[in-house]
Amino acid sequence: MKKGSKGLIFIVDISGFTKFVSRTANEDGNWIIRQLFNSIINANELSFQISEIEGDAILFYQFGKPLSVTKILTQFKKILHSFHAQHAQIKKLKGVYPIVKDLSLKVIVHYGEMSVYQIGRFFKLFGRPLIDAHRLLKNSIGLDTYVLITNQYIKELTSQNKLPLPGGYNACELYDVGSLCYTYFPFQQNGTTACGANARQSLSW
Numbered sequence: 001m002k003k004g005s006k007g008l009i010f011i012v013d014i015s016g017f018t019k020f021v022s023r024t025a026n027e028d029g030n031w032i033i034r035q036l037f038n039s040i041i042n043a044n045e046l047s048f049q050i051s052e053i054e055g056d057a058i059l060f061y062q063f064g065k066p067l068s069v070t071k072i073l074t075q076f077k078k079i080l081h082s083f084h085a086q087h088a089q090i091k092k093l094k095g096v097y098p099i100v101k102d103l104s105l106k107v108i109v110h111y112g113e114m115s116v117y118q119i120g121r122f123f124k125l126f127g128r129p130l131i132d133a134h135r136l137l138k139n140s141i142g143l144d145t146y147v148l149i150t151n152q153y154i155k156e157l158t159s160q161n162k163l164p165l166p167g168g169y170n171a172c173e174l175y176d177v178g179s180l181c182y183t184y185f186p187f188q189q190n191g192t193t194a195c196g197a198n199a200r201q202s203l204s205w
Helices: 017-022 026-042 069-094 098-102 128-136 151-159
Strands: 002-015 049-053 057-063 104-119 122-126 146-150 169-175 178-186 201-204
Touching: 002 017, 002 026, 002 069, 002 128, 017 098, 026 057, 026 069, 049 122, 069 098, 069 104, 069 146, 104 128, 104 151, 128 146, 128 178, 146 151, 151 178
Parallel strands: 104 146, 169 201
Antiparallel strands: 002 057, 002 104, 049 057, 104 122, 146 178, 169 178
16 A cells, blocks of 8 residues: 555546437447547556546546646647547447547546555555545536646645646635635647636636
């Protein structure tokens, strides 16, 4: 078990998953989701470890210092490109599945102290950052494709003189664990950012 270590959480969540499952036959749906998950994993160029694959999400993590916002956004672009490139392959091999084009990705990035414990051959994360990150999956952003980076992550970057990129939109939301604040970066499905370089719009719900 790795105890008392700081690290980052990087949760990749498939937007539109529930609708996709309800409208797709089990056999075809299983095959398509496997291909899409593989496309995400194969684009993992930052050597993140996988803790869990949870229905519509993959929980990646990495112990050590936080990565720059530039690296986080670049990694997301590569994952998004790989994910949507797989759409074309699915259409080619499995015929036309119009609802697949409605699937996209969002990412939650958080940082804090956590530990890893082993059950059989599986490694699981434990710690408050994990709870916070999962709460943030249920946010009020109202977009399908974005990167959400928590204030805790940005604060850690600032303390190490790794300042985040300008831009993004600030927000805070109240959950059962308290208020959680973050900056989010909207993306188009083609991987381009959808906010101005100097945007610092403050939002709250």
